[in-house]
Amino acid sequence: xxxxxxxxxxxxxxxxxxxxxxxAALKHVPAQQRDDLxxxxxxxxxxxxxARVTNGEAVDAAEVAVLQDxxxxxxxxxxxxxxxxxxxxxxxxxxxxxxxxxLLSIVVPIVTVVIGVTSTLGGASLGSAILEALMVGGQLIxxxxxxxxxxxxxxxxxxxxxxxxxxxxxxxxxxxxxxNRISIGETLWSLVWIAIAASVIVWQQVQPFDLTRSGQxxxxxxxxxxxxxxxxxxxLLATEAALVIRRHLAGIWTTASAALNAGLNxxxxxxxxxxxxxxxxxNPAFVTQLENVTDPLGSALSIAAIASFVVLVAAxxxxxxxxxxxxxxxxxxx
Amino acid sequence: MLDPDxxxxxxxxxxxxxxVLACLVVLTTPDYGYALLDRLASMGVHTEANTLYPxxxxxxxxxxxxxxxxxxxxxxxxxxxxxxxxxELAQQLYADWAxxxxxxxxxxxxxxx
Numbered sequence: 221x222x223x224x225x226x227x228x229x230x231x232x233x234x235x236x237x238x239x240x241x242x243x244a245a246l247k248h249v250p251a252q253q254r255d256d257l258x259x260x261x262x263x264x265x266x267x268x269x270x271a272r273v274t275n276g277e278a279v280d281a282a283e284v285a286v287l288q289d290x291x292x293x294x295x296x297x298x299x300x301x302x303x304x305x306x307x308x309x310x311x312x313x314x315x316x317x318x319x320x321x322x323l324l325s326i327v328v329p330i331v332t333v334v335i336g337v338t339s340t341l342g343g344a345s346l347g348s349a350i351l352e353a354l355m356v357g358g359q360l361i362x363x364x365x366x367x368x369x370x371x372x373x374x375x376x377x378x379x380x381x382x383x384x385x386x387x388x389x390x391x392x393x394x395x396x397x398x399x400n401r402i403s404i405g406e407t408l409w410s411l412v413w414i415a416i417a418a419s420v421i422v423w424q425q426v427q428p429f430d431l432t433r434s435g436q437x438x439x440x441x442x443x444x445x446x447x448x449x450x451x452x453x454x455x456l457l458a459t460e461a462a463l464v465i466r467r468h469l470a471g472i473w474t475t476a477s478a479a480l481n482a483g484l485n486x487x488x489x490x491x492x493x494x495x496x497x498x499x500x501x502x503n504p505a506f507v508t509q510l511e512n513v514t515d516p517l518g519s520a521l522s523i524a525a526i527a528s529f530v531v532l533v534a535a536x537x538x539x540x541x542x543x544x545x546x547x548x549x550x551x552x553x554x
Numbered sequence: 555m556l557d558p559d560x561x562x563x564x565x566x567x568x569x570x571x572x573x574v575l576a577c578l579v580v581l582t583t584p585d586y587g588y589a590l591l592d593r594l595a596s597m598g599v600h601t602e603a604n605t606l607y608p609x610x611x612x613x614x615x616x617x618x619x620x621x622x623x624x625x626x627x628x629x630x631x632x633x634x635x636x637x638x639x640x641x642e643l644a645q646q647l648y649a650d651w652a653x654x655x656x657x658x659x660x661x662x663x664x665x666x667x
Contacts (some may be wrong), residue, residue, distance in 0.1 A: 257611075260587065260632045264607060267588035268630075290604050297609040519666075 238265050241287050248297035259301065265290070308372045311384065316372040323364050332357035333533055340525045346496065349529065400472050400548050409467040414461045418454055425450075432509040442495075442503050449491055458493075460484055478539075478546035486533035496528050573609065574599050575651065578599055578636050581619060586631040610634050626662035 235243070242261055246254050253531065265286055274280035290296060300306050336353035340515050342347065420539055421441065428437040441450065495501040501524045508521075576599045577590070585593065591605060613619045618640035621632050635657050636644065 257633075259630050261607070263629050263631050264587045264603065267586075268603065271592070289602070296604050296608070299604065301613060302612070501584070 221367065237283055237287055238262065241265070241290070241293055245293035245297045245300075248303075249293050249301050295550065304376055305377075308369075308376050312372050312376055312379075316368065320364065320368050323368065324361065326363065328357050328360055331360055336529050336533070337526060340522055340529055343522065346525045346528055349525065350532070359506075363533070369408045401547070402468055402471060402473065404468075407464055410464045411461060414457050415463070418457045421450055421453060432512070432513065438505045438509065439503050440506050442500050445495070449495060452491060453488070456484060456487055473542060473545035473548075475546050478542040481542040482539045485539045489532055489535050492528050492531055496524055501528075569599075571647075572651075573599065573605070574613065575644060576617060577606075577613065578640045579648070580634045581634050582641070584622070584633040586624075586633050590634070593641045613640070640648065648663040 268286040269282045290492045332353045335356045339349040339352050427440045430437040619634045620637045
């Protein structure tokens with residue numbers, strides 16, 4: 221075993237492959253470990269090279285083979301330093317995922333709606349309010365993703381091996397089994413809202429309230445539209461009631477009922493948008509009254525816009541909910 | 555025919571803990587990294603250099619091995635030796651191993667027992 225650590229063919233003074241390997245590995249090891257680790261690593265590499273040379277290999281080839289076997293120096297350094305080679309490990313991944321889903325599902329919808337409503341109140345048109353709300357919502361999603369992920373990645377690296385984020389899982393944490401059967405409560409809830417909507421539309425025409433305290437009660441919705449839009453909305457509401465009852469009798473949401481639900485929601489939104497864009501949603505007499513008591517500019521328009529925004533969001537949420545229930549019902553169907 | 559990858563994975567799982575036990579037993583006679591790798595291999599315990607070297611340092615930091623630098627030779631070498639705690643752990647692990655082996659042998663002989 222007389223082979224030197226410096227293989228032949230290398231200019232004296234220039235770093236050998238071993239030098240480069242040791243340099244690459246130690247770069248990623250905490251400084252206080254280096255002084256002890258470097259001679260050991262060098263000795264191990266030299267010993268392995270010598271053994272190969274004794275078996276008849278050329279010095280250069282032996283060194284290459286030994287370093288190749290040791291593998292990526294950064295991976296070796298990570299094993300030495302007990303550093304994880306993953307962004308987020310099993311210890312924190314589930315907590316990370318739950319927190320992310322929780323925040324995304326609560327904060328994003330709330331902020332999106334609040335931004336939409338406030339910018340409509342600020343006098344923005346419905347289109348630009350929706351656009352702004354969606355843009356802010358999108359930015360928020362990116363930010364939540366980035367910062368929560370960053371926090372988890374840092375935590376993975378600074379936490380002691382025994383540290384845990386959440387208390388131990390117990391049987392008490394088990395979720396309820398979600399049944400896909402439609403409850404009577406869900407059906408009644410839907411029917412009550414349909415009845416309220418229909419009543420308000422008819423009632424504000426037959427028995428108008430004096431909303432502006434002007435002494436002259438007038439309908440809020442445009443009476444001229446009784447030629448088509450209001451009867452159409454009432455027909456849509458009646459259709460929806462029929463669908464709710466049909467779903468209840470069927471017992472579960474199906475893809476067909478989710479599709480019908482989506483179509484119905486789209487119809488509401490289309491009618492409303494048509495009225496809004498032509499500026500015919502509200503009763504002109506009511507708008508005049510409103511302008512007498514409040515800031516004449518835009519107040520009527522913003523009432524209409526807020527109402528439309530709320531309807532739009534409700535329609536989207538209801539449609540998504542329908543598909544979700546249909547998918548769940550499909551999966552759990554016996 | 556058994557999938558070679560599947561075999562390799564399960565073998566690795568089975569051997570994982572035994573490398574520690576083998577090191578603790580073998581190092582009652584002090585030795586340095588490469589020589590230990592060689593000795594383990596000649597005893598049928600095959601382990602990679604890039605697994606063994608960091609393992610030795612981890613066992614040292616856990617107080618299961620102690621180390622000394624031998625600077626007599628032209629090439630200074632770090633010799634590891636099993637500590638008292640290491641010997642105690644080795645005995646425990648070996649007892650577990652023996653129990654496991656006995657149980658498996660018994661089941662092998664009579665699968666219903």
